[in-house]
Every structure is written in structure tokens, then in C-alpha cells.
Amino acid sequence: MAGTPFIDPVYNWEFSIGTAKTGDTWTYSPFCAGIESITENINSQNKQYFFLCQDGCATNEVTGIAPQYTVSGRRVYGDPAQEYVCGLKYLFGKNRKTSFKMTHVDDSSGTEVTTTVICNCTILDISDIGGNTTDDVPFSCTIALDGQPTVTTT
Numbered sequence: 484m485a486g487t488p489f490i491d492p493v494y495n496w497e498f499s500i501g502t503a504k505t506g507d508t509w510t511y512s513p514f515c516a517g518i519e520s521i522t523e524n525i526n527s528q529n530k531q532y533f534f535l536c537q538d539g540c541a542t543n544e545v546t547g548i549a550p551q552y553t554v555s556g557r558r559v560y561g562d563p564a565q566e567y568v569c570g571l572k573y574l575f576g577k578n579r580k581t582s583f584k585m586t587h588v589d590d591s592s593g594t595e596v597t598t599t600v601i602c603n604c605t606i607l608d609i610s611d612i613g614g615n616t617t618d619d620v621p622f623s624c625t626i627a628l629d630g631q632p633t634v635t636t637t
Contacts, residue, residue, distance in 0.1 A: 491589070493521065498552075500626075501582030502567040509582040512567065517559035517622055524551050550628040551607075552583070558611045558620035565611075568624055572609040579605050583626050602632035 501509035528547035583604040589596045607625040
């Protein structure tokens with residue numbers, strides 16, 4: 484139907500976390516079991532310029548980004564991605580470094596377009612305990628991208 488908006492639920496994205504590295508090559512594990520929510524925050528670094536000829540109104544420039552993905556859900560014991568992330572909880576520095584991959588297939592135009600984003604990252608704020616005594620164990624972390632993501636579209 485022409486003019487119908489395209490709704491694209493988050494479950495159409497595939498998220499993976501690098502769980503092992505051989506040389507420069509990461510082995511990825513799906514990051515989906517137990518995951519109920521993932522929220523992107525680009526964290527733009529912005530500059531504002533107020534030029535005389537703009538009558539007090541700003542010109543804005545984005546001069547950098549520090550993307551982060553806040554992940555939350557339920558702890559799934561035995562899931563390779565969650566086991567890897569939770570195993571980093573008491574580590575720091577280079578031991579928290581891995582790779583993050585996001586893949587999305589968009590067929591809203593009738594032609595399938597696959598976008599893949601890959602970037603080195605640091606896992607922050609890992610939590611796998613808490614809540615009421617009868618609740619499922621929660622899981623959460625923040626994935627902070629390190630450097631420029633590689634974006635490919637096919």
C-alpha cells in the first residue's frame with residue numbers, strides 16, 4: 484500500500500559480540516539470548532558557532548561521536564555471549580576490549596539491503612545480579628565503541 488509507513492522492530496537487527504580472537508580475526512557469538520532491550524546513544528560532540536550575519540542564531544557542527552549501546556535483559560547461563568561478557572566483570576583495561584557487530588536487512592523498498600556495522604569496543608557497567616528474591620537474574624552492560632565503525636552495505 485503506497486504511503487504506508489514502514490515499521491522496523493528491533494528484533495530485525497542481529498547483534499554479535501567478539502568472544503575469541505585469532506590474530507586479527509574475531510569469532511562472533513550472537514548477542515540475543517535473554518536480551519530484552521538495546522538502546523543506542525551516539526553521544527555527539529558538538530560545536531556551536533554564532534556568526535554576526537545569523538542574527539543570534541547558531542550554526543551547529545558535529546565534530547565527533549562516542550557511540551554506546553545500553554543492553555538489558557535476563558541472565559542466560561550457558562549462552563556464549565553472556566558468559567563472555569559476564570566473565571569480564573572484574574577485569575579492566577585491555578581485558579575489557581572486544582568487537583561488536585550489528586547487521587540489519589532492510590527490504591522495505593522491495594530490494595533487500597544489508598547493512599553491517601563492525602567496531603572494536605569496550606564493555607562497561609556489567610551487571611548480572613540484583614532484583615527481588617523471586618525475580619529472574621537481570622543482565623545489563625554498556626557497549627562503548629572504540630574508534631571509527633566500519634559500515635558496509637550490500
